[in-house]
Every structure is written in structure tokens, then in C-alpha cells.
Amino acid sequence: MYDFAIVGGGIVGLSTGVALSQRYPDAKILVLEKESRWAFHQTGNNSGVIHSGLYYKPGSFKATFCRAGAQSMVAFCQEHDIPYEVCGKVIVATEEKELPLLENLYQRGLQNDIKVARLTAEAVREIEPHVNCIAGVQVFSTGIADYKKVCQKYAELIQLSGGDLRLNTKVLKIVETATGQVLETNQGTFETQFVINCAGLHSDRIAKLGNVDPKAKIVPFRGEYYELTPEKRYLVKGLIYPVPNPDFPFLGVHFTRMIDGSVHAGPNAVLSLKREGYKKTDFDLGDFAEVMTYPAFWKLAAKHADEGIKEIIRSFSKAAFVHSLQRLIPEVQAADVVPTHAGVRAQALMNDGKLVDDFLIIKGQQSVHVCNAPSPAATSSIEIGKAIVAQIPAPQHLRTTVNV
Structure with a gap:
């Protein structure tokens, strides 16, 4: 019997595994991934950007997680010698009608406590000589990283803490029992007390297998x-x-x-x-x-x-x-x-036709389902993992590490 089973081996699932292993050092943790390697889908094909959090509504999960996540991701890359660079970026207006929108972005950056600067067209060209624009905003904390290597390190840390990592293992059915849940897969069955669904492109389907309606x-x-x-x-x-x-x-x-x-x-x-x-x-x-x-x-x-x-x-x-x-x-x-x-x-x-504009995390009886984790999920992965773990009821039989 596992204490926690994570469905999905992308950057959010793996970061959650790391957070669990840090919070509960004695926990039996299982990570299931249906593909042959980690970070196969969204994580392995994203832009590699460490986002600043500029665009997001102040107070939203995206804004909060991204701002803190950019700092923790840089620190993680430094600690584990993973390639990264805080290069900054420029956002540029090419037409007069875009100037008010550019100013709105500048103000939102200030609201989200992000270091930003207004730029004239000449100042933009000092940074990016070939750009055509009439004005710009510089965002200093934006960077780039190798998220595939970040995921490899996450997996390594989970394994070093005693976690069980299973590739090529697809969840087909989830059955509730008196003591927990049974995950039926193409590689056999696994019993766990708690399920964390980080299945990305299939997260809604996994939620429904677990009798949770993500709406x-x-x-x-x-x-x-x-x-x-x-x-x-x-x-x-x-x-x-x-x-x-x-x-x-x-x-x-x-x-x-x-x-x-x-x-x-x-x-x-x-x-x-x-x-x-x-x-x-x-x-x-x-x-x-x-x-x-x-x-x-x-x-x-x-x-x-x-x-x-x-x-x-x-x-x-x-x-x-x-x-x-x-x-x-x-x-x-x-x-x-x-x-x-x-x-x-x-x-x-x-169901009402509106896009979910923030991270969507839904709690079940003995489960948590991450049903929307688009960009900036990679940047925010360390903070998302911590937030997911904070929503899980502390198992009484497990030793807890505080201040993690």
C-alpha cells in the first residue's frame, strides 16, 4: 500500500512528488507515467521560458505561484547545475493603438511586484537592435531553462528519497476501497491511500475515473x-x-x-x-x-x-x-x-464556454486533481507542488517535516 500515488510524470507531477518526499520523508510515494520517459508531452515541448508573472491578474494563483516560482526555479537550477539564464525580455508595441495596452502591462508588472521599465523605441533597439517598434517594456526577471533536465532531477530526487517511479504505466481504472483506492493499469494494480492527478492533457478523464467532476x-x-x-x-x-x-x-x-x-x-x-x-x-x-x-x-x-x-x-x-x-x-x-x-x-x-484562466485544483474525498495547469506551470512547478501538498490531509502515521 502506497501513501500517495501521482498520476502523470510531467513537471507538475514530479514536483509534487518532490514536495511530498520533503514534507513526509517516510512516505511511500508512487509516480505513474504512461509514456517511456518523463516530461514527454507539455513539459518536453514548451518554450523553456522562466516567466516573471507579469501578465497575470494580481492575487491569482498564476501571479502568486509564478513570481515565487521564478525565484525558486532559478535557485533550483543553481543548486543542481541545470542550464539556465536570466536574460530578461522586451514586450514591444508596433502600433499606436497598442500603447495603452503596453502601459497596462507595465502597471500590472508593478502591481505584481515585478521589476519592469518603460522603454523608448531607441532604448528597445539598444537591447534588440533589429526590432521594429514605437515603445516597449523591459521585464528583467524573465529567463530560460532546460525543463527536461529539471524533470530528470525531480525524478532523481524522488527516487533517492525511496519513491517508486513507473514509466510505461497507464491508469485504466480507479476503484475506491475501504482502505483507499486501487489504480488498475496496463502494468498491474497499485493500492494507495491518496491519489494526486497531474495527468495534463488527460487530467479531466483521470478525475472522472476517480468519481470527481471537474466541471x-x-x-x-x-x-x-x-x-x-x-x-x-x-x-x-x-x-x-x-x-x-x-x-x-x-x-x-x-x-x-x-x-x-x-x-x-x-x-x-x-x-x-x-x-x-x-x-x-x-x-x-x-x-x-x-x-x-x-x-x-x-x-x-x-x-x-x-x-x-x-x-x-x-x-x-x-x-x-x-x-x-x-x-x-x-x-x-x-x-x-x-x-x-x-x-x-x-x-x-x-461548461459555460469560459476558458479557465487560472490553475484549477479540485479536491476529492481522497484525491487532488490538477485540472488546469497551462503556462506558467513549468516556471511555477516548485510552488505548485508545495501548494498541492498543503491541500492534502496529513496522514497520522507519517512523520512530518515542518517549514518545507
Whole structure:
């Protein structure tokens, strides 16, 4: 019998395992991941950015966890010799109508206690010489990291504390018993007293297996990227973002220098026709039908029809994608970018058609379900793990470490 079983071996599941092992040193901890390696899906395909917390509503989980998480992630990378860089970023306005929105971002940064600075166009070009803009905001605490290596270290720490890590193990059924819960998997059954669901793209389904209704459904959005050819990487020194549309739930196409020195451009955001659909041709009839028959999706689609059409055009037209990049860096030409990997974002959509704008953590009888953990989940992972553990009733038979 395990004390805790975590479903999902992405960055949130693994960070929760670390937090549990620190809080309860004698606990029997199990982590189940259906893929052959850790951080296979969202974590392994994200932008690698250590976010500052600038964009998020003051007082929200995102703002609180991200601001603290950026500091704890940098400290973790330093402690464990994981590649990272606090390079900062610039957010730039390219049109007059964006200036009030840029100022709003600056003020939100101040409200969230983040170091920010207003920049003239000339000051922006001192940081990013090839950018076209009329004004900007500099965010000093933004960085980049290797989140795959962060996850590998999380897994190593759980194992060193005596945790049981199981790859290639898919949860098929959850059965409540008098003493806890039984997880039936393709690799046998596991009995546990408490379940923590960190299954990302399948978190809503795991919640329902555990008789918990998240009152939301995961809708997968694929983010497609290009990257600059090596000889054109000089065009981008760090991170360059546009002023986002405040009514659209994505940040817009931007440039990100990765920790390996490559420069990614994107993403656009289109509905994926499969929960794990990283290619345009990926299709799963069950996943597709689930979205198409969900009334809330059509409410969302109607609300964002104009932006959605633009995203679809960018998905199928390299010229359109490059045009959006040229708003930030006019020198970029079609020959300067090549396609690179895509990611799929697990976005929770409420039954009333509203996107869940914050982390969504739901408590069951003997379970906790993380049913929405989009960006900045990687940045915030250490803090999210601690917050999840704080919601779990302390088992009486386990020794507790205080002030962790």
C-alpha cells in the first residue's frame, strides 16, 4: 500500500512528488507515467521560458505561484547545475493603438511586484537592435531553462528519497476501497491511500475515473513553431514579445532564444484534432468528437472566430506566419525560418464556454486533481507542488517535516 500515488510524470507531477518526499520523508510515494520517459508531452515541448508573472491578474494563483516560482526555479537550477539564464525580455508595441495596452502591462508588472521599465523605441533597439517598434517594456526577471533536465532531477530526487517511479504505466481504472483506492493499469494494480492527478492533457478523464467532476473539459490547442536558421540567429538576442490581445487567451507570435542557443518563433494556436496531436495530420475520432459535441467549445469558437481564423491561416500559410514575425523584426524572410517541433496545450474549458484562466485544483474525498495547469506551470512547478501538498490531509502515521 502506497501513501500517495501521482498520476502523470510531467513537471507538475514530479514536483509534487518532490514536495511530498520533503514534507513526509517516510512516505511511500508512487509516480505513474504512461509514456517511456518523463516530461514527454507539455513539459518536453514548451518554450523553456522562466516567466516573471507579469501578465497575470494580481492575487491569482498564476501571479502568486509564478513570481515565487521564478525565484525558486532559478535557485533550483543553481543548486543542481541545470542550464539556465536570466536574460530578461522586451514586450514591444508596433502600433499606436497598442500603447495603452503596453502601459497596462507595465502597471500590472508593478502591481505584481515585478521589476519592469518603460522603454523608448531607441532604448528597445539598444537591447534588440533589429526590432521594429514605437515603445516597449523591459521585464528583467524573465529567463530560460532546460525543463527536461529539471524533470530528470525531480525524478532523481524522488527516487533517492525511496519513491517508486513507473514509466510505461497507464491508469485504466480507479476503484475506491475501504482502505483507499486501487489504480488498475496496463502494468498491474497499485493500492494507495491518496491519489494526486497531474495527468495534463488527460487530467479531466483521470478525475472522472476517480468519481470527481471537474466541471470542465480539456480542449487541446497545438502551438506550432518555426526556428531561425543558424546564420540568422543574430537577429534575436533574447526574448521578444508583442503586446498580446487582452481578449484572446494566447500571447501572440514571439521570438524566444532557447537555452541551446537556437531561436524559436511562434507559436500560433490552433485546435488539435487529437489530445496528443503534434502534427497537422494527427487525428483521433474520439478526441475530435468529444470537442465537437461539447457545447462550450462552440461558445468559445463563436467568441474568438476572427482570431481563430487568423491562427488557422498562419498554420497553413508560411507566408502569413512570416508576415506576423515581420511586425517585430522586418528583416526576417521566409528563407530564414524552418519548421520545428510543436507543442499541445491542455486548456480547460468550463461548461459555460469560459476558458479557465487560472490553475484549477479540485479536491476529492481522497484525491487532488490538477485540472488546469497551462503556462506558467513549468516556471511555477516548485510552488505548485508545495501548494498541492498543503491541500492534502496529513496522514497520522507519517512523520512530518515542518517549514518545507
